[in-house]
Amino acid sequence: MTTRNTSIDEDDFQAFVDGQLPPEQRRAVMAYLAGTPDDAGRMTDYRNLNEALHLLYDEVLYEPLPNRLRVDRYRGRGSWLQRVTNWFGTGGIGVIPRLAGVVMLSAVSGFGGWSLHGQYYGVDVETPAMSFTRQAAAAHMLFAPDLRHPVEFGADQQDSLLLWLSERLDQTVHAPTLQQLGFALVGGRLLPALGQPAAQLMYENPDAQRITLYIQGRWNAPPGAQDGTVSAAPGDSGISMVYWIEGPLAYALIGKLDREQLFTTAKLVQQQLQVPAMPPATPPSEQTADKDAT
């Protein structure tokens, strides 16, 4: 069953599957397929094949890069974000001092940080928190610099976006207003995160500086971890991340902000996300953030 119609050939079928056919020819192919279930089934199979390839390999996009695939290894120091993905992914000897560094920082800053130190020190297993921060960082790295398609839904479709994300995350997703800090909502997208859905909201200020808020269902936190816990790892390249758990969701805020801006922004986000029914016992981080804010 090679082609059977004078005007439509096999190339047209392939181009039809790949959306690379001009509208007119596309209509001709569709009309032809309506009467030929065999070929129509074949087109569906080809489409499914494309989708299956993504299912198979897209997770590579979110894997942490080993050192040897990082530009900064060959060209001086890289961004903090690239290093964060490395902390959490490469395992082995390199992880220990760096992880300890994160914990130290939390302790010094007076945050009620995770006791990653005690629980996971030296264990080459990715904890939910590591996985979460790694994915949040990877998503920021991938989409924040994107000029053409940074988001799937733009801010002009905010309602549809939030409805969609809420449905997929099975939790109400809000887009906090950060206008008072100069950041306007660009939009957002849905992302795969190790078998569960995650959302990314992107904001931009007039200087075209972008920050992202990454949201995912919470994991079972280790004992002692409180809702509202904040951990942070500001980097010397200026890009930092804060993450915390609030109710059923975990949040990470990522951007090229100094520590003070980061916490001011995170606090503004938290204020808007907090469910009135469960006022958090003011964690130490809030006090710090308060100080930073003033």
Add this chain to the structure above:
Amino acid sequence: MAETDQMIAEQIPRIRRYARALLGDPIRADDLVQETLLRALSRSHLWQPGTDIRAWMFTILHNLHVNNQRQRHVRTEHQELSDDQPEMATPPSQEWSLEIRDLARALQQLPEPQRQVVLLVGLEGMNYKRVAAILEIPVGTVMSRLHRGRESLRRFMGQGPAERPGQDIQMRSTP
């Protein structure tokens, strides 16, 4: 980091995805990505700003891959021959009875020229002209490889587990 370096760095995850799908073996794939990265960095001054940096890096990857294969005495000539063999479509599959993971295996059994095209189009979403430019082949060859590769995979996917004779499926296997 210089702007071009940054742009190169941003392409690495996608380059890595493609290399993994092309070669199957994650270590060998990362070897190829590393070579590509080093080459791109050492020649970043040759990249024309305003042109597609992704296509540029994929071209580098392919040139390196071809060189590696020559060094490893892989028989690519034979694979090229298969492009001209007629391939008839089979009736459409009843269902995709296959575990998605088996697709990875099927993909590795495709002749590499077909695998490249199937991946550049299906996974990377590139248009045919760009694929032709990267692989340095005519668009017509892209199309015939695409058709053949997809048809082989489709036949494989359409078979029930019982019909699938283990490793050696009735696909044209690489010599």
